[in-house]
Amino acid sequence: MSPLRKAYARPLDLRQGRVEMAHGSGGRAMAQLIDELFASRLGSPFPGQGNDAAVLPAAVGRLVVSTDSHVVSPLFFPGGDIGCLSVNGTINDVAVMGATPLYLAASFILEEGFPLADLARIVDSMAQAATAAGVPVVTGDTKVVQQGKGDGVYITTTGVGVVADGDDWSGDRARPGDRIIVSGGIGEHGMAIMAQRESIGFATDIVSDTAPLHGLIAAMRASGADIHVLRDPTRGGVATTLNEIARQSRVGMMLQESALPLQPQVAAACEFLGLDPLYVANEGKLLAIVAGDDADRLLAAMHQHPLGQRAALIGSVHRDAQCFVQMSTCLGGRRIVDWLSSDQLPRIC
């Protein structure tokens, strides 16, 4: 009688293989995908435990939770990809509440036919971003949808963190007399993506500014400045975020156009398409609204950190029943920086 031979399990073909429906069905194929592609890369103590959830040590402080879905297209762009974007984005959502981000969960919706090589690249990127930020991905989920029903891959990340008592940064805390600070150049992520769009196609060096901001935020907290609001201006840009805060806090704002940090290439790309950089997405920038007297101190602390070197004072908060965000233009005239009515489209006029 021949001895039972150990079952031969063919490894995933990461070079030429593609996602199949079987990878989402909960059986052997899915287990293999999780083991060989996800768990091996995301390298935290937790995913390999083989459970549907991670059991984590108790934390001290109030819990902060945030979740975000990522559907960016193209999946790979100068400066990043959907993987690191999803990690950094959720870390930032937790961190701007004043919380220390602790763990991430990641769920993937994969489209049948999506190349495994690309998926591996994305997961590698997530692993790198998570390691660099010190925030591991501890659990996850995978589903597969039929070809044509997804855009390659969608990723949803959920972040958990803790915030100490006493820190109360909230969108409704801006007050007349406060000053407004942005942590660096605006519009870089959005224009990096826009430049890749087929029919618009620019040759530029603009790279996405995707980055985890919790280190910068820790430095800002350590400065002792009386921060009232902290938010990251993602979709809709600086203009949208400031309008949200103005409405929540029931105040008005006045910005100085000449103070806005703006890379020349971003400015030029916006000019080409008739876009306003104030409305273009950022992925590694912060807006801070701080008590007027502490603005200089906060700015100095930010300048010491690699992600805050181009931080600038861009405006102030004042009383305004109509909650307008206004701007003194580079010419010295005045305009509103209004809510975005819908996605900016490139224009010919």
Place this chain on the structure above:
Amino acid sequence: MKFIDEFRDRELAGGLAAAIRQAARQQRDYHFMEFCGGHTHAIARYGVSDLLPANVHMIHGPGCPVCVLPIGRIDMAIRLAVDAGVILCSYGDPLRVPASGGLSLLRAKAALGGSGDIRMVYSAADALRLARENPQRQVVFFAIGFETTTPPTAVVIRQAQALGLKNFSVLCCHVLTPAAIASILESPRVRQWGSVRIDGFIGPAHVSTIIGSRPYEFFAAEYRKPVVIAGFEPLDVMQAILMLIGQVNAGRAVVENEFARAVTRDGNRKAQQLVAEVFELRRSFAWRGLGELPYSALRIRRAFADFDAERRFPVSYQAVPDHPACECGAVLRGARRPQDCRIFGSVCTPENPVGSCMVSSEGACAAHYSFGRFADAAVAP
């Protein structure tokens, strides 16, 4: 950015503002119409009005090709995509204009599912490329715009002919600037009753690079109104205002060219010839807000009939009336300010535009709403 930033210089602006203050006689008001939507946008976006004395008023003109595009024309474009199953290529500007049946090009695209049938392009050349890459599909280019945007359309039609393409055509909605200026000046309110005071025009920048400054000489002479062609940057606009004030004070009515770095009297002959080869005048064309204007628009010549979407497909123009409360017509003619329209800012907003002036970001109403309404206390944010 060279030749851009220098024309936005704050110090120079202050100097020009001082010059305008001195030149404007205190005993009278000045009303100037900036014809072109790009100028409207620049004035609002930089807050140029804040640098002008109170007795100099800017009236916004109809030079916004999206604003004057009739709903019926957008309906044609939508029908081509939905019924004829073509790949409909359009610039970004008209995609959100509300058309009939609660649709816009963008909404129709969503309803069709997937990005297959309505695509935004940055250039006419992109539409041609799509036709070459998709020989089994019909591709239609929705060609809007004034004389600046027409020559590129002429180029691609000629290229399509040279390539012998069988699947490319153009829905031609190109319109003409002088016709629009004439309609404003001919309107009874301006000519006879004087209830709309226009003392002079700021002429379009880039239209004029193509047509030159010569076509405006007729208006200056016939209607005794000075015209100053201005570049698009805020300093250009301020200088043009200064020149207009000078002419008005001196009782002159001629065409002056502030945009001398790009505009000549003859314009771009090569572009003019290309356009003349491919297009001819329509006897009449419906403009949103201005009504039917004679010899105001272009259609594709018979020699290029193979590339005329109106000949290839069974689509025809059907007039669609504007909302009864909409006062865009009056706003486009300069007879009413945006903030005086009954539905401005309440029913009609950029999110929910009722009329054409609110749809395009350089329409008078949209520009005022987005940049300038902090001055109208009554309107809520």
Place this chain on the structure above:
Amino acid sequence: MCLALPCRIVELLPGEQAMVDVAGVGRQISLALVEEVAVGDYVIVHVGYALTRLDADEAQRTLALFAELGQAAVQETRALSA
């Protein structure tokens, strides 16, 4: 009404095309509507087509005029209020 930008020609390409540059952003555009342009020239670009060459000397003259008018006005304002 037409968004157009002064761009510098960095390379001439076959088929009446060119590479242009504005502050480090490059794009390929068509020269089908202009004649006799050279590398280093500035052209006004609209929807991917060069409309005309920008006359750099005229541009400088225009800026100089702005400065002159402005200075004269500011001086006169000072004189009047003195």
